[in-house]
Amino acid sequence: MLKTKFAIVLILLIWNLGNFIEFYIHLADFLLFFHLFFNHLFSFVCHQDAEKLISFWGKSTLLCTRCSGIYFGAFLFSIVNIFTKQAKSIKTKLLFFSAIPLIFDVTFTSFGIYNYSKIIAFSTGIVLGFVGLQFLISTIFTFSDNGE
Amino acid sequence: MKKYYPILIAGFIGGIASVIPIFKSLSCCLVIPIISVLALYFEMKSTSRNEPFKLKEGITIGFFTGISSAFLGLIFDVFITLVTHSNELVLGYPQMNEMLNTFPVDELTKKQASEMIKNVVQQIQNNGFSLTYVFAMLVNGLMSNSIFGIIGGIVGVRILNNKFFEVE
Numbered sequence: 001m002l003k004t005k006f007a008i009v010l011i012l013l014i015w016n017l018g019n020f021i022e023f024y025i026h027l028a029d030f031l032l033f034f035h036l037f038f039n040h041l042f043s044f045v046c047h048q049d050a051e052k053l054i055s056f057w058g059k060s061t062l063l064c065t066r067c068s069g070i071y072f073g074a075f076l077f078s079i080v081n082i083f084t085k086q087a088k089s090i091k092t093k094l095l096f097f098s099a100i101p102l103i104f105d106v107t108f109t110s111f112g113i114y115n116y117s118k119i120i121a122f123s124t125g126i127v128l129g130f131v132g133l134q135f136l137i138s139t140i141f142t143f144s145d146n147g148e
Numbered sequence: 149m150k151k152y153y154p155i156l157i158a159g160f161i162g163g164i165a166s167v168i169p170i171f172k173s174l175s176c177c178l179v180i181p182i183i184s185v186l187a188l189y190f191e192m193k194s195t196s197r198n199e200p201f202k203l204k205e206g207i208t209i210g211f212f213t214g215i216s217s218a219f220l221g222l223i224f225d226v227f228i229t230l231v232t233h234s235n236e237l238v239l240g241y242p243q244m245n246e247m248l249n250t251f252p253v254d255e256l257t258k259k260q261a262s263e264m265i266k267n268v269v270q271q272i273q274n275n276g277f278s279l280t281y282v283f284a285m286l287v288n289g290l291m292s293n294s295i296f297g298i299i300g301g302i303v304g305v306r307i308l309n310n311k312f313f314e315v316e
Contacts, residue, residue: 044291049240050247070177092307099178110170128177136299139306143203 005082008137012075018042019068022059038062054118065118066102069125074133076126081137090131090138098131154190155209158183159216162293166221167228180293183217184210184300188308200313201305210301211294218289225285230276237281241269 018038025031039062042048046067053060054068061068102124109116162183165171171179187209188201229235237244244265248258264280271278309315 044288045295050243067177092310095303095307103178107170135306136302139302140203142306 002082005078008133009075009078009082012071012078015071016075019061019063019071021062023057035062042067052116052118052121054122064121066106066121066125069122070129070132072122073126073129073131075129077130077133081134090134092135095131095135098127102128150194154187154194155212155216157190158187158213159220161186162213162217163220163222163224166217166289167224177296180214180217180296181210181300181303184213184297185304185307187213188301188304192308192312200309200315203302203305206301206305207298208301210297210299210304212297213300214293214295214297215290217297218286218293221293222282222286222289226277226282229272229281233273233276235272235281237265238269238272241265 018034019042021031021035021038025035039048042062046063048062049064050060052064052066053062054065055061063071105120105124108114162180165179165183184206188206191197191209192201225235245262248262248265268278268281272281
């Protein structure tokens with residue numbers, strides 16, 4: 001069980017490091033290859049809209065702010081998951097509630113009620129990523145315990 | 149054929165959602181998982197199911213719902229592009245060029261990539277269709293929708309088993 005938990009942390013760590021690769025790409029030439037790899041990989045899971053990337057020091061993430069939040073939230077949960085007993089079941093309602101801020105944010109920004117904010121997009125993403133991974137892991141573990 | 153209706157109907161809804169602006173922004177993280185849950189629900193109703201879903205059923209239905217929504221979404225997208233001679237790629241072309249310049253690759257590669265995108269944009273503006281664009285969108289859609297479809301299928305099994313079969 002602990003091995004699986006560490007494997008999840010490792011996968012999400014690599015995923016998140018890949019997202020921020022532009023910030024440390026200057027450290028070694030071979031990282032350019034990983035940049036192309038991650039950029040291609042992330043294009044399958046995110047629109048990568050240039051205006052919605054997290055940018056500072058002239059560098060940007062490869063995923064949009066909201067997706068970065070989701071995967072960072074998932075990574076945070078994977079770490080917490082190591083130190084906690086496996087949650088057998090979390091309420092479905094909790095998953096819905098965790099998605100509500102993100103849905104409201106998308107709706108409000110799309111209708112122009114307020115301007116797109118990277119801080120809000122990132123924060124709402126973290127909430128969904130954290131709870132979403134918890135829900136996903138507890139579901140898979142429940143089924144694997146039942147021998148499916 | 150009837151057994152594929154739940155997947156096709158949910159895929160159709162996902163396809164429409166993928167071309168509507170507000171839903172489009174949510175399609176990568178929420179719409180596809182939600183339509184996978186919907187496909188499982190339709191499956192349960194159409195077969196008058198009286199036993200809980202197994203995990204692999206959820207994964208399979210989620211996967212194929214993602215695939216069908218990718219195909220149907222692409223058909224809608226191609227149709228709209230054919231009529232309007234414009235799409236997100238055409239509108240975002242200037243920004244895309246700026247972004248290309250920030251990429252840590254050599255000038256020749258940047259020039260080649262820029263030329264390729266320019267050709268695609270010109271084809272869309274002149275003919276309303278570009279085979280390269282369709283192929284890129286199809287590969288992208290199939291990959292992302294199948295991943296999120298599977299996630300939705302797993303979540304859906306849990307939600308529906310919990311709600312309708314009282315399985316924790």
